Amino acid sequence: MTKVLGIDLGTAITKYASIVNGEPKALENREGSILTPSIVALTKGGERVVGVLAQRQAVTNPKNTVSSVKRFIGRRFSDPEVQKELKLLSYETKERQDGGVEVKMGDKWYTPIEVSAMILQKIKADAEEKLGEKISSVVITCPANFDDSQRKATKAAGEIAGFNVLRVINEPTAAALAYGFGKKEAKKVLVYDFGGGTFDVTILDVSPDTVEVLATGGEAHLGGNDFDQRIIDWVLGEFKKDQGIDLSKDPLALQRLKEAAEKAKTELSSALETNINLPFITSDAEGPKHLDYKLSRAQFESMGKDLVERSIERADKTLKEIKMEKSQVDEIILVGGTTLIPLVRNKVKEFFNKEPNKSINPEEVVAVGAAIEAEILTAKEEGRTPEGDIKSVLLLDVLPLSLGIETYGGVNTIMIAKNTTVPTSQSQVFSTAADNQTSVEISVLQGERPMAHDNRSLGKFVLDGIPPAARGVPQIEVKFDIDANGILTVVALDKATNKSQSIKVGGSIGLSKEEIEKMKKEAEVHAAEDEKKKQLIEVKNAAESLVYSSEKTLKDMGDKVSPDLKKEIEEKVSDLKKAGESDNVEEIRSKTEALSQTLQKIGAQMYNQPKEEEKKNDAPEAETEESKE
Amino acid sequence: MDKKDWEECEKKKQEFFSGWQREKADFINYRKKEGERMTEIAEAVKEDLVLRILPILDSFYLAEKTIPANEKEDENLKGLLLIKKQLEELLKSQGIEEIPCNKEFDPCLHEAVGEVMSESEDGTVAEEVEKGYQFKGIVIRPTKVKVYKLKS
Numbered sequence: 001m002t003k004v005l006g007i008d009l010g011t012a013i014t015k016y017a018s019i020v021n022g023e024p025k026a027l028e029n030r031e032g033s034i035l036t037p038s039i040v041a042l043t044k045g046g047e048r049v050v051g052v053l054a055q056r057q058a059v060t061n062p063k064n065t066v067s068s069v070k071r072f073i074g075r076r077f078s079d080p081e082v083q084k085e086l087k088l089l090s091y092e093t094k095e096r097q098d099g100g101v102e103v104k105m106g107d108k109w110y111t112p113i114e115v116s117a118m119i120l121q122k123i124k125a126d127a128e129e130k131l132g133e134k135i136s137s138v139v140i141t142c143p144a145n146f147d148d149s150q151r152k153a154t155k156a157a158g159e160i161a162g163f164n165v166l167r168v169i170n171e172p173t174a175a176a177l178a179y180g181f182g183k184k185e186a187k188k189v190l191v192y193d194f195g196g197g198t199f200d201v202t203i204l205d206v207s208p209d210t211v212e213v214l215a216t217g218g219e220a221h222l223g224g225n226d227f228d229q230r231i232i233d234w235v236l237g238e239f240k241k242d243q244g245i246d247l248s249k250d251p252l253a254l255q256r257l258k259e260a261a262e263k264a265k266t267e268l269s270s271a272l273e274t275n276i277n278l279p280f281i282t283s284d285a286e287g288p289k290h291l292d293y294k295l296s297r298a299q300f301e302s303m304g305k306d307l308v309e310r311s312i313e314r315a316d317k318t319l320k321e322i323k324m325e326k327s328q329v330d331e332i333i334l335v336g337g338t339t340l341i342p343l344v345r346n347k348v349k350e351f352f353n354k355e356p357n358k359s360i361n362p363e364e365v366v367a368v369g370a371a372i373e374a375e376i377l378t379a380k381e382e383g384r385t386p387e388g389d390i391k392s393v394l395l396l397d398v399l400p401l402s403l404g405i406e407t408y409g410g411v412n413t414i415m416i417a418k419n420t421t422v423p424t425s426q427s428q429v430f431s432t433a434a435d436n437q438t439s440v441e442i443s444v445l446q447g448e449r450p451m452a453h454d455n456r457s458l459g460k461f462v463l464d465g466i467p468p469a470a471r472g473v474p475q476i477e478v479k480f481d482i483d484a485n486g487i488l489t490v491v492a493l494d495k496a497t498n499k500s501q502s503i504k505v506g507g508s509i510g511l512s513k514e515e516i517e518k519m520k521k522e523a524e525v526h527a528a529e530d531e532k533k534k535q536l537i538e539v540k541n542a543a544e545s546l547v548y549s550s551e552k553t554l555k556d557m558g559d560k561v562s563p564d565l566k567k568e569i570e571e572k573v574s575d576l577k578k579a580g581e582s583d584n585v586e587e588i589r590s591k592t593e594a595l596s597q598t599l600q601k602i603g604a605q606m607y608n609q610p611k612e613e614e615k616k617n618d619a620p621e622a623e624t625e626e627s628k629e
Numbered sequence: 630m631d632k633k634d635w636e637e638c639e640k641k642k643q644e645f646f647s648g649w650q651r652e653k654a655d656f657i658n659y660r661k662k663e664g665e666r667m668t669e670i671a672e673a674v675k676e677d678l679v680l681r682i683l684p685i686l687d688s689f690y691l692a693e694k695t696i697p698a699n700e701k702e703d704e705n706l707k708g709l710l711l712i713k714k715q716l717e718e719l720l721k722s723q724g725i726e727e728i729p730c731n732k733e734f735d736p737c738l739h740e741a742v743g744e745v746m747s748e749s750e751d752g753t754v755a756e757e758v759e760k761g762y763q764f765k766g767i768v769i770r771p772t773k774v775k776v777y778k779l780k781s
Contacts, residue, residue, distance in 0.1 A: 021659070032767070043736065044752040053736040060734065060741035060752065060776040252758060255742055280691035288695045 003131055004378050005138040005163075006370025007123055008171065009116065009154065011070040012196055014038045015364060016123050017371035018131060019387050024178070024371045026364035029126045034364060036126075040118045041065040042105040050122040062090035064105045069112040072101040074146075074153030113157045120161035138163045139374040141366050144170040144202045144216045166377045172202035173211045174369030175333045178360050182206030187330040188214075190319075192348055192356070194311060194338035197223040201315045203322065203329070217318030222310060224265070224338040230303040231261035235276060235293060243289050245282060253281050257291075268297045269340050301343045308347045316351070332356040337363050398422065400516045403480060403488065406443040406452035408433045409537035415480040418448065422486065427479035429495075431472045439464035440476055442492045444505065448523035450534035456519070463492040463501040471548065536585050543580045543592045547573055550599055557602075565601055572598050676769050679725055679762070682716070683770060687759055689713035720762070728761035728772050730754065740771040744778040751779035 006024075008015045014036045017026040029036045031052050041054035042064045049057070058065040071085045077095035086093055092104040102109045120140075127135050142154050151168045158165035169177075172191035181187050186207035193200040200218035204211055235257060236248055247253045260276050267274040273296045281291040319326055332352055338344060339362045348356050360368060372386075379386035398421050404414040407430065416426050432440065441462050447455030466474050475495040482488050493500040523530075550573050558566060572595040579591040630638070693710060700706060728738050734754050738761060745755040754774045761772030 044734075049736055056740040056771055057734070057736040058741070060744055060778070251743060279688045280695055283695055288692075 002137060002378055002382070003133055003135055004166075004371065004374035005123070005127055005135055006174065006367050006372065006374050007120065007138055007140045007158075008174070008367040008370060009070065009119065009140055009142070009157075010038055010195075011068050011198065012038055014119055014123060015367040016127060017364065017367035018127065018135075019371055019375045020131075022387050024368045024375075026361070026367050027127065027130050029122070030129060036119070036123065037067075038070065038116075038119050039065060039067045040069075040105070040115050046106070048105075048118065050118055058090075063092065066091050066103050066105055066110075066115050069103065069115045072103075073112040073116060073157070074150030075101065077101045113153050114160065116154070116157035117160035120158055120163065124161055124163065136162070136164045137166050137374060137378050139166050139174075139370040139377070140168050141171045141174045141370050142168055143200065144172050144213050146170075166374055169370065169373055170202070170211075170213060171335070171366045172200075172204055172213075172333075173206075174366045174373065175335050176204055176206050176211065176331075176369070177372050178365045178369035179331070179333060179357055181331055182208060182211065184208070188324070188328055189331045189333060190315065190329045190352075191333045191335055192311075192315060192339065193218075193335035194344060195223050195336035196338070197221065197225055199223060199311050199314065201311075201318050203318060203324065214324070215318050215322045217314055217321070219310070219314060222307065223336075226307050227265055227300075227304045227338065227341065228258065228261045230307075231264055231276075231295065231300065232257055234295075234303060235261070235291070238293055239281075239291055245284060245289060247282060247291075250282055253278075256281065264295055265300070265341070268295070268300050269342060272297045297342070304341070304343065308341075308344050311344075312347055312351050326352050329354070333365070334358045334362045335365055399482070401446050401519055402448055403458075403482075404445045404455075405430075405478060405490075406445060409541050410452045411534060411537055412445050412447070412450055412452045412455055415478070416482065422482045423484045425479060425481035427477055430476045430478055432466070432469070432474050432476075433471055435471050436468040437471065437474075438466045438468060440466065440492065442478060442490060442501075442503075444488070444490050444503065447519050449526060450530045451537075454522075454526070454530070458488070458505045459490075459503050461490075461492070461501050461503045463494060463499070465497060465499050466494050467496055470552075472545075532585075536583055539585050539588045539592070540580055543576055543588050546592055546595055546599075547576055547580070550595060553599070553602065560605075561602055562605060565598070565605060569595070569598055569602075672764075675723065676764060679720065679723065679764070680769060682720070683762065686713065686716050686720070689716065690760070723764075725762050725764050725769070728763055728768065730757050730772065734774065734776050736771075738768060738771055739774045741776045742773045743775040745775050746780050747777040748780060750777040753777050 003018060006017045008017075015026055015034055016036075017024055019025070020027075026034050028034055029051060033052070036051045037055045039054040039058065040048065040050050041057060041061060042048055043057060044061060044064075054065055058067075068085070068089075072082055072093075075082050076099045077083075077093075078099065082101065086101075094102050094104075094109070096102045096111065100111060102111055103115060104110075124135060138158060140154055140158050142151055146154070154168050155165045158168075172189075172193065175191050175193075176182065176189045181189055186205065189204045189206050191200075191202045191204065193202070198218065198220055199222040200216065202216045203214040205214050206212075232254075236246070240246055247257065256278055257276075260278055264274045264276050273294060276291065276293045276295060278291040280288050282289050316326070319329075329352060332348060332354060334345065334348070334356050339348075339358065345356065345358065375386045398419050399416060400418060402414045402418045403416045404412045407413040413428075415428065416424065430440075439462050441460060443452065443460045444458040445452055445455040446458050449455050463476065466476070477493045477495060479491045479493070480488065481491075488505040489502060490505070491500055491502040550569060554561065554566060554569060561569075572591070576588070576591040576595050579588045582588070689710070689712070693713065696706060731738065732753050734741065734752055739754065740761075742758055747755070753776065755777045756775040757772055758775060759773035761768065762770050
């Protein structure tokens with residue numbers, strides 16, 4: 001089986017993915033990052049460097065550091081758009097004999113194809129090192145609005161890098177593939193791609209056989225960098241107001257601020273507030289100056305609101321161009337790091353009145369989709385099932401709700417947790433709750449709630465004939481087994497007599513989706529109060545168990561304990577008993593602790609005293625074994 | 630059951646059995662890999678934390694630089710700078726090493742953040758702006774430097 005790659009060859013950043021253990025996965029480069037800057041340079045020492053290394057030396061070597069060549073690949077030098085872009089460059093360019101663009105590094109001229117090939121060569125070397133094998137077959141992505149000549153040029157770059165380029169596919173198409181859209185039924189998919197520097201929107205008609213691009217739109221200079229800039233401008237303004245110093249004239253301060261702004265932006269995706277704290281940012285005649293500002297998510301959102309609105313308007317316009325209503329869009333896919341900003345997600349959701357797809361990392365989704373396409377094409381060529389698709393043949397279900405049994409105090413003890421892949425089995429050893437108990441009732445439960453009666457009962461049975469013994473002594477093994485058809489078998493076995501009882505619950509997994517959702521919701525709603533109830537019962541059980549073992553100890557070996565200690569223990573036992581009648585968790589807990597401490601004195605007093613203290617666990621639990629098959 | 634059925638059955642059995650064996654082997658291998666991955670993750674988490682601690686140390690260095698000479702003996706300031714030392718020791722104990730400042734600019738170790746005009750030198754490191762660090766020989770943060778540029 002040949003390993004394949006999907007490569008998202010970007011204007012600023014390149015990413016790649018492969019199929020690892022049947023799952024598509026974005027992979028890191030040699031420097032340990034998923035993101036490889038699409039930059040190539042010839043250092044002053046005459047060495048060619050690609051990626052972050054090229055980026056690091058760009059300031060000192062701008063003439064020989066080439067970036068953004070994707071803007072020129074397969075295009076004519078005389079193209080007005082190309083001319084516009086060329087003005088922004090730090091490196092030299094000229095028109096080739098065939099009308100294309102050439103860029104200069106050192107004293108040699110290169111085509112954008114050759115430069116792209118250098119980036120792809122690095123990806124090849126890094127991927128081979130990472131995956132430990134030779135890689136040849138790849139799928140490379142390009143923007144949906146690339147014309148034939150640009151696509152051919154992209155393919156040529158891959159071939160020069162030593163790849164067998166199976167296909168060049170559209171970036172939005174790759175994103176749709178990553179989510180597996182269109183496998184069963186045709187769908188209208190809108191891909192909302194908000195990157196670092198560009199915004200693209202594409203509307204696709206995805207069906208099992210074809211992917212058709214219905215419309216594309218976008219803005220060449222709108223992206224995450226604009227959000228950073230808004231934060232920087234705000235901080236610069238505040239600092240000037242407070243200190244009267246313009247930091248924008250200080251390149252080093254500005255660089256620290258840039259990094260801090262990007263960090264703040266990222267943090268505000270998960271936190272509601274962040275601090276931009278840069279001590280010793282500058283100094284004047286009075287001494288050092290510090291910068292320390294709080295930035296809330298709300299503040300940040302009001303700074304960047306118009307940027308998001310611009311992107312939404314662009315998407316709206318693109319829909320209108322093909323006379324499509326936004327309600328006709330079946331799926332929305334978020335692509336690009338900027339879509340991690342909560343405001344962006346919310347605005348998209350609000351506008352389309354639909355939850356966008358974002359479960360696959362938006363920075364990796366294009367490379368992942370390309371890897372899936374590469375695997376499908378290679379598998380077809382090799383006449384095998386695509387890796388990762390094998391699962392569809394051997395489909396394994398997961399348990400939608402946890403399964404457990406009722407234990408002492410009406411507690412639901414989970415045996416198999418939800419989301420466990422079946423078939424599976426799990427066993428645990430329990431014991432009795434009272435002295436001379438000769439039978440146990442096994443009540444099988446389904447659900448997440450900690451208290452047994454809040455869950456669905458799947459069935460009950462009784463195991464009797466247990467030889468009389470003190471509580472906690474008998475060992476009853478309970479085994480849960482679910483087969484591939486979702487049939488649950490529960491067996492209880494008394495280890496002393498080998499007597500067993502069992503129950504079979506057919507289709508225990510067979511709840512309707514609505515029922516499952518309802519039960520899960522209930523569990524969430526009641527989580528806090530349930531937890532309290534469960535805690536109280538556990539504490540009470542522990543207290544009761546300790547009272548029992550204390551009394552037993554005193555009865556069995558009371559004559560070996562000094563009268564003072566005996567009295568002390570008896571007092572504490574009675575204290576604890578009284579506390580146990582209340583519902584005060586803290587009090588029961590502290591009294592239990594007090595008794596437990598005093599009990600330990602017996603051990604200190606009596607030398608050579610075996611088993612002075614029995615298990616204090618909440619009966620009937622006496623967990624000694626756990627097995628998984 | 631005729632011979633053909635039997636052969637078919639045997640074939641199926643073999644298929645299922647080897648599928649099962651494979652699955653089992655896959656799982657064992659997965660577990661081994663997962664163990665390696667855990668180590669990697671632990672190191673990545675550590676690196677991430679270190680990368681967040683480094684700016685604090687940077688601030689200490691900046692603070693140290695701005696202390697006027699006549700205040701350097703102030704015991705309060707000395708105490709504060711000892712906190713810097715604690716941080717340095719912490720990083721060192723975790724295997725985080727400072728990248729030594731070389732004269733030659735090397736993009737594997739350095740990130741150029743500016744240029745300094747020079748009469749004689751070109752392309753060599755002029756000034757260290759922010760310290761760089763490595764962990765187990767891998768650069769986790771390059772040294773930020775200014776580089777000489779020959780006046781032409």
